Amino acid sequence: xxxxxxxxxxxxxxxxxxxxxxxxxxxxxxxxxxxxxxxxxxxxxxxxxxxxxxxxxxxxxxxxxxxxxxxxxxxxxxxxxxxxxxxxxxxxxxxxxxxxxxxxxxxxxxxxxxxxxxxxxxxxxxxxxxxxxxxxxxxxxxxxxxxxxxxxxxxxxxxxxxxxxxxxxxxxxxxxxxxxxxxxxxxxxxxxxxxxxxxxxxxxxxxxxxxxxxxxxxxxxxxxxxxxxxxxxxxxxxxxxxxxxxxxxxxxxxxxxxxxxxxxxxxxxxxxxxxxxxxxxxxxxxxxxxxxxxxxxxxxxxxxxxxxxxxxxxxxxxxxxxxxxxxxxxxxxxxxxxxxxxxxxxxxxxxxxxxxxxxxxxxxxxxxxxxxxxxxxxxxxxxxxxxxxxxxxxxxxxxxxxxxxxxxxxxxxxxxxxxxxxxxxx
Amino acid sequence: xxxxxxxxxxxxxxxxxxxxxxxxxxxxxxxxxxxxxxxxxxxxxxxxxxxxxxxxxxxxxxxxxxxxxxxxxxxxxxxxxxxxxxxxxxxxxxxxxxxxxxxxxxxxxxxxxxxxxxxxxxxxxxxxxxxxxxxxxxxxxxxxxxxxxxxxxxxxxxxxxxxxxxxxxxxxxxxxxxxxxxxxxxxxxxxxxxxxxxxxxxxxxxxxxxxxxxxxxxxxxxxxxxxxxxxxxxxxxxxxxxxxxxxxxxxxxxxxxxxxxxxxxxxxxxxxxxxxxxxxxxxxxxxxxxxxxxxxxxxxxxxxxxxxxxxxxxxxxxxxxxxxxxxxxxxxxxxxxxxxxxxxxxxxxxxxxxxxxxxxxxxxxxxxxxxxxxxxxxxxxxxxxxx
Numbered sequence: 001x002x003x004x005x006x007x008x009x010x011x012x013x014x015x016x017x018x019x020x021x022x023x024x025x026x027x028x029x030x031x032x033x034x035x036x037x038x039x040x041x042x043x044x045x046x047x048x049x050x051x052x053x054x055x056x057x058x059x060x061x062x063x064x065x066x067x068x069x070x071x072x073x074x075x076x077x078x079x080x081x082x083x084x085x086x087x088x089x090x091x092x093x094x095x096x097x098x099x100x101x102x103x104x105x106x107x108x109x110x111x112x113x114x115x116x117x118x119x120x121x122x123x124x125x126x127x128x129x130x131x132x133x134x135x136x137x138x139x140x141x142x143x144x145x146x147x148x149x150x151x152x153x154x155x156x157x158x159x160x161x162x163x164x165x166x167x168x169x170x171x172x173x174x175x176x177x178x179x180x181x182x183x184x185x186x187x188x189x190x191x192x193x194x195x196x197x198x199x200x201x202x203x204x205x206x207x208x209x210x211x212x213x214x215x216x217x218x219x220x221x222x223x224x225x226x227x228x229x230x231x232x233x234x235x236x237x238x239x240x241x242x243x244x245x246x247x248x249x250x251x252x253x254x255x256x257x258x259x260x261x262x263x264x265x266x267x268x269x270x271x272x273x274x275x276x277x278x279x280x281x282x283x284x285x286x287x288x289x290x291x292x293x294x295x296x297x298x299x300x301x302x303x304x305x306x307x308x309x310x311x312x313x314x315x316x317x318x319x320x321x322x323x324x325x326x327x328x329x330x331x332x333x334x335x336x337x338x339x340x341x342x343x344x345x346x347x348x349x350x351x352x353x354x355x356x357x358x359x360x361x362x363x364x365x366x367x368x369x370x371x372x373x374x375x376x377x378x379x380x381x382x383x384x385x386x387x388x389x390x391x392x393x394x395x396x397x398x399x400x401x402x403x404x405x406x407x408x409x410x411x412x413x414x415x416x417x418x419x420x421x422x423x424x425x426x
Numbered sequence: 427x428x429x430x431x432x433x434x435x436x437x438x439x440x441x442x443x444x445x446x447x448x449x450x451x452x453x454x455x456x457x458x459x460x461x462x463x464x465x466x467x468x469x470x471x472x473x474x475x476x477x478x479x480x481x482x483x484x485x486x487x488x489x490x491x492x493x494x495x496x497x498x499x500x501x502x503x504x505x506x507x508x509x510x511x512x513x514x515x516x517x518x519x520x521x522x523x524x525x526x527x528x529x530x531x532x533x534x535x536x537x538x539x540x541x542x543x544x545x546x547x548x549x550x551x552x553x554x555x556x557x558x559x560x561x562x563x564x565x566x567x568x569x570x571x572x573x574x575x576x577x578x579x580x581x582x583x584x585x586x587x588x589x590x591x592x593x594x595x596x597x598x599x600x601x602x603x604x605x606x607x608x609x610x611x612x613x614x615x616x617x618x619x620x621x622x623x624x625x626x627x628x629x630x631x632x633x634x635x636x637x638x639x640x641x642x643x644x645x646x647x648x649x650x651x652x653x654x655x656x657x658x659x660x661x662x663x664x665x666x667x668x669x670x671x672x673x674x675x676x677x678x679x680x681x682x683x684x685x686x687x688x689x690x691x692x693x694x695x696x697x698x699x700x701x702x703x704x705x706x707x708x709x710x711x712x713x714x715x716x717x718x719x720x721x722x723x724x725x726x727x728x729x730x731x732x733x734x735x736x737x738x739x740x741x742x743x744x745x746x747x748x749x750x751x752x753x754x755x756x757x758x759x760x761x762x763x764x765x766x767x768x769x770x771x772x773x774x775x776x777x778x779x780x781x782x783x784x785x786x787x788x789x790x791x792x793x794x795x796x797x798x799x800x801x802x803x804x805x806x807x808x809x810x811x812x813x
Contacts, residue, residue, distance in 0.1 A: 030721045038729075048751060049736050055746045074595070100602070101773045123590045126598050133604035134768040135743050136612055140556065143599065150597050151567060157594040174538040178573040181543045181566045185559070188549040193742045196552045216721075307635075307724045311451040311628045314728050315459055315621050318735065322466060328609070329554030330519060332472035334465060351519060358550055359517045366518070414440065 010242055017246030021228075024217060025250060030306075034213040039258045040266075042205050046198060047270040053194030058141040059087035061096040061105040068116025070157075074127065077149045078109065084145035097130075106132040107142035122161065137193070187273065187359050198272060199358045200326035203349045206259050207292045208317050210251060215300040215309035222304050227391060240385045248293045255289045267357065275360025283363060284356060284370070288349040291373045294380035295345050301387035324350040348372045430651040434660025437649055441633075442664060448633070452625050452668050459621045460679060463614045470608035474502040475558050478512040478524030481505070485532030491543075491569055492527070500561040516548045522558035523547040535573060553609065603772030604687065611686045615767060616740045618676055619699060620760050623706045624731035626669050630710030631727045633665060634658070634801070635720035639812050643805040654802040658794075662707065669707070673699035681771075689774030697784070698766045705759035705790035715797035718804035719811060734758040762786045 025031050060078070064071050079086040087105055090096040096108045108130040115125040127150070131142045155176050162172035188195045221227045228243060263281055267274050303309045323341035325333060330351075333341070341347040352369035355361040363370075394401065406416040442448045479492045496503040504521055506512040512524040526544040528534075534541035545562045549555035571592045578588045604611050637643035650657035677695045681688045688695060713730070714723040737744070737751070738760040744752050755761045762783045769779035804810055 030725065033725060038725075041729075042732075045733065046736070049733075049747055050742055051748045051751075052746050053742075055743060101769070101775065101779065119594060122587065124594060124596055126596045128598040128600065130600045130602055132772075133601050133607075133612065134764075134772060135740055136609070137741075137743060137746070139601060139607070143560075146597055146599075147563075150595050151563075154593060154595050158591060161591055161594070171538075174540055175574060175577065177540060177570055178535050178538060179543055179566060179569050180540050181545060181563075183559075183563075184544065184546045185549045185555075186546065188555075191549050191552065191556060193552075196550055199550060305447075307632060307639075307720055308447050308451075310724050310728045311447060311632050312455065314628060314732070315455055315624060317732065318617075318621075319459070319462055322462075325519065326551065327553055328467060329472050329475060329522065329551055331474070331476055331554070332469060334468070337462070337466055354550055355518050359548065361514075361517045365514060368518075409444070412443075414444070 013239065014242040014246045014249075017228075017243055018249045021247045021250035022253075024221075025213075025254065028217060028220070031213045031217050034209050034216065035254060035258060038212075039205055039209040040261060042209075043198070043202060043262055043266040046201060047194070047266070050194040050197055053192035054190050055137045055141050056082055057085035058083060058107065058138060058145075059105045060084045060107040060109060060142065060145075061088050061090050061099050062086055062109045062111070063090050063093055063096050064111045065113040066111045066115035066117075068120075070116045070119045070125065070153075071111040074111070074149060074153055075109065077153060078145050081145040081148060083141040100130070100132055106135075106138040107145075109146065119157065140191075187275075194270075195272060195358065196326065198267075198270075199354045200321060200324050200350050202262050202266065203288060203353045204317065204321055204324070204346045206255060206262055206289065207295070207320070207344070207346045207349070209258075210255060210289075210292050211296045211299065211313070212309055214251065214296045215303040215313075216306055218300045219303040219306040219309060223306055227395060228388075240388050243388060244294075244297060244381070244384055248290070248297070251293050251296075252289060255292070256285065259285045259289055263353065263357070273358050273360075275358065276356040277362075280356055280363045281353075284349070284352050284366065287370050287373045287377075288345060288352075291345040291349070291377045291380070294377055294384050297384035298380045298387060301384070301391060320344050320346045321350075323347050326350065326354070342372075342376075345373060345376060348376070430649065430653070431656050431660050434646070434650050434657060435663060437646070438633075438661050438664045448629065448665075449668075451632075452629055452665075452672065455625055456618075456622060456672050456676065460618055460676065463617060464610065464679070464684060467610035467613065470606060470610055471500075472554060472557060472609075473499050475500055475554050475561070476504050476521040477501045477558055477562065478506050478515060478521045479503045480507070480509050480512050480524060480526045482529045483527050483531035487532040487535055488527040491565070494568070495525075495561070495565050498561055498565065500557050501565075513546070516546060519548065519551055521548075522551065522554040523562065525562060603689070603768075608686075612740075615680060615686060615771065616738060616760070616764050617735070618680065619673075619702055619763055619767075620731075620735050620738065622669070622673060622676060622699070623702060623734060623760050623763075625672075626665075626703055626706035627710040627713070627727045627731045628724065629665060630662065630707050631714045631723045632720070633661060634711060634714045635718070635723050637661075638718055638804060638808065638810065639720040641808055641812070643808060647805055654798055654805065657805070658711070658798070658801075662711070666703075666707065669703045670700060673703050686771075688771045690770040690776060691774075694770045694776065694780075695767070698763055698770065698780075701766075701784060701787035702759055702763040705762070705787040708790045708793050709759060712793040712797065715794060715801040718801055730758070734760040737761060738764045740764050756786070759787060759790060 025035070062075055064075065075086060078084050084107065088099065090099065093108070093110060096105070099105045100108060110128040110130065112126060112128070115127065119125045127146070129142055129146050131139045133139055158176045159172050162175055163169060167175065218227070228247060260282070263285055264278060300309070322328060323337065323344060324347055348369040352366040356366055409416045477495060479495070481488050481492060492503050495501050506524065509526060512521070515521045516524055524546055528541055531541045543566060547555050547559045549559070574592050575588055578591060601607055637646050646657050646661070650660060674696055677692065677699050680686045681692045681695060709730070710727060713727050717723040717726060736742070737755040737758050739755055744755045766780040766783040769775040769783070773779055
């Protein structure tokens with residue numbers, strides 16, 4: 001009998017906490033803005049900014065001191081690549097460099113005077129390239145454009161030379177390329193910035209908006225001395241489970257909706273690759289959202305005032321993004337930071353999403369990430385229980401602590417009454 | 427007047443002392459970020475990227491090919507018996523790419539039957555993918571060169587002739603401003619000042635907006651003798667000192683201690699960061715004047731400072747963005763800092779190169795004056811909602 005009535009109370013408490021949390025969320029415009037506007041606005045904005053994704057037809061200047069058939073053919077071929085556009089022929093390097101400094105061109109191709117005569121003699125011709133390093137994409141464009149041209153031109157000249165030395169065309173072709181290669185870049189053929197950036201950022205938006213929004217709410221409640229952690233004395237701190245699960249259910253129900261929009265609708269609207277099964281992505285979302293909830297509960301216990309979460313933790317977002325290994329490769333991340341990355345759900349969630357959605361993997365493939373998120377969830381659940389317990393104790397002994405704080409101020413030579421006038425919230 | 431000013435200053439220092447959030451979110455946040463980004467990319471360029479090798483031939487030639495790929499600075503080979511496993515590992519990002527050496531590779535090469543090497547690159551992981559792609563492409567061409575050289579040596583050609591035949595065109599590549607192609611130099615040089623911009627905007631909004639939220643603005647005005655200018659200047663001077671010290675230290679860290687290349691003078695970079703700090707402060711102040719409600723202002727400040735990173739145009743260049751986005755880049759101080767930075771560190775242009783950007787950054791300083799009355803009204807009457 002006792003067991004049943006305990007269960008009944010538990011469910012009733014849980015339900016009232018759940019409803020109360022939903023009411024708190026929906027009556028706070030700041031939290032609503034972060035959850036719904038922020039959560040959906042950021043993906044849309046980033047898609048607009050990175051709409052094109054690649055730098056094509058980057059403007060390049062040419063200084064051609066040779067002016068022969070070979071150099072002209074080389075330049076024409078560079079012009080024909082997707083990466084480069086020959087904007088202008090300059091008379092001197094000085095002129096070309098001045099254009100690059102002004103930002104008119106982002107690369108220079110310099111052909112020395114002896115280029116053609118050397119090639120005609122059967123020797124090596126040298127072409128110099130100068131890349132504007134103010135952005136890595138400029139460097140990539142010039143490197144790709146000139147290297148691909150160089151390879152193509154190299155094969156053509158080789159063919160000419162071999163046939164000139166008496167080989168027939170077939171034999172020459174076989175001699176030029178004894179080994180052929182087939183490339184396959186299955187997931188992001190054009191090295192598009194959009195595909196690579198947005199795939200990594202989408203799930204991070206879920207984690208970060210949840211963290212900022214929930215912290216905003218928790219900070220507000222703490223400012224107004226009505227923290228969720230203040231539990232009725234008769235429970236003696238035993239109600240932690242239903243507090244956490246009740247509040248968690250509120251965030252879960254909201255984030256399964258926005259999360260679905262972010263992970264499924266946004267890629268569809270902007271025609272990003274969606275190679276995974278939507279059911280698999282939903283499974284990933286469930287694990288990820290639950291993980292984020294307890295991650296948020298744990299870390300937001302550091303937030304005592306409404307707005308401080310932004311001031312303190314906004315710069316964590318780009319750090320989390322780099323820790324997913326989306327740009328700087330996972331295998332090159334220093335050991336220390338690899339351990340730090342294990343603190344964040346995004347490290348596993350974003351990787352799993354990239355592998356599942358964009359590379360088209362299956363659930364079995366992301367099993368290690370799912371496992372990691374499950375462990376994280378368990379650890380953060382325990383930690384957030386501990387933090388609620390401690391906060392409850394702090395609230396119970398609030399007067400004592402306040403007196404200690406005043407004493408500390410007096411020791412530093414500050415009058416607590418004067419401080420109260422200037423510093424708010426007391 | 428000066429007496430009042432000093433009183434406001436003392437009042438502000440008291441706040442900074444009493445509330446750890448100000449020091450934590452300026453000095454603390456910058457230290458954490460600087461430590462993160464400079465150690466995260468300390469190698470400059472990644473090396474030993476895992477490249478899978480599925481060797482179906484198992485001949486001396488195929489093994490040599492894989493060994494040489496392993497010996498490149500960029501690559502490190504991982505052996506697979508089975509294509510499916512290699513593909514799975516590439517899909518999950520465990521390896522950047524894999525190559526498949528077909529059966530009969532060795533005999534096909536020897537008899538000029540032109541075997542195909544297949545390579546598969548996961549370009550979702552951008553930097554690793556692009557570098558592995560480049561590494562494999564180079565190795566395939568070197569292999570072709572090596573085979574040709576053997577043939578020509580047997581025919582009795584001399585080395586000079588051989589090089590002319592194997593590689594008739596050589597590319598001599600220069601990278602202006604970052605000769606070592608150091609990813610850290612490129613990224614941290616703009617990213618860390620961007621973090622500073624974020625810090626400045628947020629703290630300015632928080633400091634000025636808190637007076638409204640906690641209803642202490644009347645006390646502030648009384649201390650300042652009812653002068654809005656005295657109140658704001660006195661309030662912001664302490665932060666200005668903190669931000670200036672942070673900015674100079676940051677530039678010292680990048681260009682002096684980490685020895686990032688700077689063609690011009692580091693002193694002009696000091697000017698650049700000071701202009702960035704002032705412009706961001708003006709921006710923060712303008713936002714809180716426009717929205718004299720702390721939580722709204724801080725949300726707007728957060729959105730603006732996060733977007734600043736993308737719209738500065740150092741990752742994806744601004745000209746590659748859609749036209750209707752390009753214009754917006756001008757409203758972010760970081761954009762002008764970046765253009766100034768390019769002129770000074772890459773070109774060493776001095777005043778002639780970056781004066782326009784300096785003027786743009788100075789223009790931000792006029793922003794707060796346009797709405798100072800609005801904030802003054804809010805300070806005096808506290809008639810906006812607080813939460």
